Structure formats: C-alpha cells, structure tokens
Amino acid sequence: MANVLRRVGSRTAESLMTLAVLVTLAFALAHAVPGGPAYSILGLKARPVSVAAVDMQLGLDVPAWRQYIIWWGHLLHGQLGTSYLLNRPVAEVIGEYAGNTLALDAAGLALAVLLGLAAGVVHGVCGRRWPGRLVSGAEILFYAMPGFFIGALLLMVFSVWLRWLPAGGVVDLRLEHPGPADRLRHLVLPACSLMLLGFAGFSRVMAQSLRTELARDYVRSARARGLPEARILWRHVMPNALRPAVTLLGMAIPFLFAGSVVVESVFSYPGLGWLLWRSALAHDYPVLVALVLLVGVATVAGNLLADLVNSWIDPVASYV
C-alpha cells in the first residue's frame, strides 16, 4: 500500500509539472493571436483610446509576462480571475456551465461505454460472421463521421423533421419552471451524439482485446475441460479483456471534452465545451486558461484513476 501511495505521489508531482507547461502554452498561444478582448467588447466602436481604456479596465495594459505572473499569483490564492466578457468571477461562470457538461458527458460516456462494450463483444466473438461484420461496418462508419455531422443529422431527423425532441438548450424556454423530465428530453440528442462519436473506439479496442484473449492457452484449456462457452467468456476472458478498455476510459476525458465542444455547439448546449470555444474566439483569457487547466486536471486524474482500477482488476501487474 505504501508503495502504491509513493507511486501516486510521484505521478501527481509529474502531473503538476505537465499542467504548468500546459497552462503556460495556453496563455502564450492566447496572447500570440492578434486582437484582444477589447476588440470583441467594443466591436467597430473600438477606437484606439477606447481600446486602451478597456485594456486598462481589464488589467491588460501591462506586458503579457506580467499578466502571466499575476495570474499564477491569483491561482495560488485560489482565484481564477474575472471573465472579461461576462464580468463575473471565472469560478462562478465555470460553475454555471459545469453541471450541464457533467450531465452530458456522464450520459454520453455511459451510453458510449455500454454500446461500445456490447458491440465489442459481438464483434470480438462473432469475428467474420455476419453479426461481427455488421458491427465492424457500423464502427467504421461512426468512427469516420465528423462529430458535427452526427449531431446535425440527429438534429435534422429528430428535431426538425419529426419534431420529437428539442433542437437545443437545456430547458424549454416556454416553461417558467421546467422540471427534470424537460431537462432529460433536452439531454437525449446531445448525449446520443456523444455516444455515437465515442462508442466505436471502445468497441474496436474491446473486440481486439477479446480476440487476443480468446486465442490464449487458458481459453483452450477451459474449452478442453468442457466449460460452457458463456462461462469462459464472462468469467475468465472478460476481466482480462476489459483492461485496455478501462485504460482507454481514463484517456477518454480530453476526447470527451473535444466531443463536447462540437456537440454543445451543434445543440446550443450551454456547457464547458461551448464556453471554451467562445472564450478562445473572444480572447477571454481568464476563462480560457482556467478551462485548459480544468481539462488538464481531469485528464490527469482520469488516467490515474484508470491505472488504479487496472491495478485492482489485475493486482499482479503494476500500473501506478
């Protein structure tokens, strides 16, 4: 146990270094692009004197390297700054959007994992028989489709043509007091888009892993001993075959977030992905850098968690 804790500590220290580099890069890239928040705020009324005044109001009248140092100083005091465009503390803004993204990503990921594992089992077990080929074709189809296309397709079919589900948002704005059922209705299409975006990866990894495990000696021995095929599959093969999928799950956070950016834009879903995109376009540096930091932390934590789960599934192997 002490060994595991030491390794976790070491991994955390490495991760902090990675996060510092990530944030520095985000900060540098954001400032390297021409333009700035004053231009986004003032638009065509961006007279040089107004731009200078707004820059001063936002604390952008000092060199970028000093802004960077000030930002770290604030972070060490637990402050993420104030959004330039929304005029509210960054933590408050992120808090307002985070719940929506958590709901969307959790639903999308759960559906993707369930569908991916089921499809992976069919693909892995059936191989070249028609169910396996069918699943393989579906995997390639959805893997190749751009995210916005999947979202737009679902939106056109289920919202515009059939009018079964809302086209976007998180609640029906005609209702003064929307309930959980209404929120759920608004979650269906974005979550299904994420599911279709993500399931193919899980499915292919799962299928490959299953095929590898099914070809191993212990499976042959089990069959020779006359164990039922279902028991071999679920009792002996699955725990081993699951490990790559669990690792993939840990690495899925950045991909999930990237998917959210697309899906949230298509469905006007007010989540962190959409906020990130908007902040990048409008040079809202405090929000942008805070979100990069947040995604970085989530990715590092996800990877660590995946390794811990793998260690629990297979105590003999060392993952952390």
Next chain:
Amino acid sequence: MPGAGAAAPCGTAIIPIGIGQGAPAAPGSLNPLLGANFYNMQTGVLLYRPLIWPGADATADANRSLAANVQVLDNNTRYRVTLKPWRWSDGAKITADDVVFGWERIEKLGDIYPYAGQGGIPDRVRSVRAISPSQVDFVLKQPANPDWFELNGLSLIYALPRHAWGDPGRDEMWRRQTDPSLVQVVDGPFRLTDFRLDRYAAYAPNPLYGGHQASVARLVVTFLEGDNPLHAVQAGDADIAHVPYTLWQRMAVAPGLATTILPASYGFSAIMLNQHNPAVAFLQDARLRHALAQAIDQQTIIRLVYRGLASENHVPIPAGALARRSPTSRAGNPDLAYDPARAAASLNQAGWRLAPDGVRARDGKRLEFTMLTGAASDDAPELQVLQIVQGELRAVGVEMHLRRMTFDQLTATMGGAPDSWDAGVQAITMPPVPEGGGYLDTGGSSNLGGYSDARMDQLVHDSTATPGPDGLFAYQDYAAAQEPWIILPQGQFPVMLSARLHGVADFENPLGYWSPEYLWVDDGQCAAPRREPNR
C-alpha cells in the same frame, strides 16, 4: 399613467438575438450606456427608453420616446426636452434629474463610453441641467443641425433611476454591467425576470410602462448562435430566425411556420482602402478607387449572393434611407455604375498597363492588394461577395488576394499598424441621421484607412451643424466623388417565423431599436390585442 390598456398579457414569445441586424451573439452588457453593439442595444432598450426613439423610418417616434417634445432655442445651441409623465417600475416618477443622472454616468464612463462622438455626445455638450421636474436643457458648445442632434444625440440619452442606482462610478458600472440587480428599476416596456449569461434573458411586462403595454406575458430573448435559431424555429423551440440566402425560397416551410422579409439593417458594407500603407500607395489615387468601384457589378452580387434581396448602393448612406439620400444618389450615382470598359480605360490613363499574366503593372509594380475579411464561415455572404469582387477586379487586371480572420482580429489589424494591411471589409451601422464624423473625417475614430481631405472634413462638419438636409447631401456627393471606401450592397433579412407570432412589422426596426411590446401570440388561448389608438 400606464399606456393604452390592451387585453391581459398572454403567451410566450421566444426571439433569438440579432433578428434584423446580423448573425446572433450573446450581449455583454445590460447597462444601456455600455452596450457597444446591437446585441446589447436589443436587450437594453427593452428596459430603458431613450429620450428620442428612432422609428423604423429613422425619424423620431413620438409614441415610443421618453421625451414629449424637444424645443430648439438660442440659435440651435439649446435643446429643451420635456419628459412624458411616465413612472419607474417601482412607482417613482421619472424626473429631469434622472436624465441628468444618466448624463453624469456617461461623463463618468469617459473613454470607455462606446458611443462617444455620435450626435455630438458628449464632446459637443456644454451642460445638461434640470430646469424643472419635467424639463431638462442640453446646452451645446456650438449650433447643431437639430435633426442630427435630436436623432443621433438625444437617442443616446437615457433617464436612469438615481434613487435606485446610488452613485456608481466607472469601475462599478463596468463591473456590474451583467448584474441583473442593477437594472431592477426600469422605465421600458419590460422588466428582467431571468438572465442567464450567454444563454437567454427572460422578461415580463412592466405594468407601469407609460407607452404601449406589452401583449405577451413572457418574452425570452435567446442568445443562440450560428444556424441554431433556424433549427429552433423549425423544431418549435423559438418563434423567428434568419434564413440563409442560400436556402431562401428553396427550403420547405412546414405547417405552422411562415416566412417574411425584414429590411436590411441601417447601414452598409464598405471596402475600406488603406491610404496610409506605402506598399499600396496607389489606393490614394481617387481615379483608381473610382475604377475599382466601376469594375464591381453590384447587380451580380445582389442576384447571386442575396437572391435579389438587396439594393445597389454607392454612398455611405443606408440604401433604405431614401429621405437621407441626395438627388444624385437617389438616381443611382451613374458615375459609379458598373462599367468595366470605363474602369479599364481609367486604369490605362493612370499608367497601369496589362502585363502578360493579366495583371496590370506600373513602373514594375503589380496592381495587387490583399483584402481582409471577418467572414465567419465558408458560406458567409460576405465571403461570397468578395469572391465575386475578386473575379470582377481580375477581369480588369487588378489582383485581389483574400485573407480571412476572426472579427476581432480584423478590427485589431485594421486599427493597428498602418502598414499591416491593404484593404478590409466592414459592415457599418449608421445612426438615424447618417454621418461621416468618426468615419471619413481626418483622424476619425473609425476612419481605419486614414483617409484625409480638408473639403471632406468641412462637409462632415457642415452636415452636423447646418439645419436641413443639404449638408448631408453635399457630404455624400463628395464621398461618391472621392470614393474613399467602396460601398457594397447590404442584404435584407429573409426570416422564418412561427405562424402563431404576430406584430413583427411593428416590432422590427432596422436601427436595432426593437419593440417586442407589439408582438403577440395566437396559440388558441391568447386574444388579439387592441391596436394602440394613436398609431
């Protein structure tokens, strides 16, 4: 006293921001003094009424203005505004002191006041003083064209509730510009009930509003972006949305939906030519600028890009502002009409000869420049227009390269180092009385190309100082002769709307001054409202 009593407010209208103005985006301020763009204006004017309300025809709309009348005194230097006996939403009377308070907030904002310069606000105003509880005097430093000052200047002046606001300075107003608690006491037709940053603003009627009472019980202004508003209308989640020109008259209109056309926003698109960049010094030649304008076939642009929903325009005056256009510009500025043969002859005369590669050159320098555009997507109308322009200029031997960037990068680049750009396209929104001040006068804040001409400066000044339209006519005719910017057509807005939504004609305003109090919904439960008697 509240305005004309109609049936009880009923139903919900959901309106995406930007309708009748441009691509939607979220507003960044609830403070009417800090709203630098039409998104802020569209949400802000629901809460606060300016002294003068510019109507859809860009003249003062007495019904919707806070001012009952404006007297012009002392050789056009004193403007005495008498207020209507309206009340704040908390029941307090709106007084002249509230107007003075609003003025003081503009002064406190200083350089961050985004409308500085328009209508002489605040620089040309010597003092603002309440002379009675319902009258306030604006004293100017010099005589002003009354039409210009009333419509462009007084339309920027709001009464703000001193008793509710306290004494916020510049920093506090900046910090609290999205704070709904600051805008709880209002004098507009609506009060804010819910505001979700970047998502929507919800309003309920203000029962103490002195003008036309709102007919809808709930108004939601959504901040949907891109194609999302159109999908929302098609799915029944919103009531109105722009239709892309590429889809206009090609898309099926489902039952329960209808289409109509809203006028173009009150402005124009302009190719701004940089006359400060030595690398494209040829753009300082008015003959060459004329030739470029003559090489562009606006009718082709109107037909191919706007599907016929635009008007030819050659002067920096909104195409729809017929009363503001000089006789020459009403006749279509024949000197600037499409005539590639004449354009080629002018270029020849200026010494630009066709080279074997089809591009003209003079003294070894090719006639080429780069056009910057903030077109948001590959199918943006602005980009399509520029691609047509590119082909037409190539046909007379001028090479135009296109470079896309984001809108704020475009603005920053064009407002930055003079040698960092050659030409760029901007959509300009004009105040009710179109003016050249800030745009084509020497050192004007939005004169991005650095155009400078003493006669133009004088004409710009005269148009704001001399009563009557002649000053404006002379300014625009000289602008057509000089062609410092090449004006392009600006499209009207085809829209799709829910068949349950009515009153759109009274609601829409090309200047961005929305009046959703005239909207009503017919969903089987709501009765049609009575018309305002004096409209």
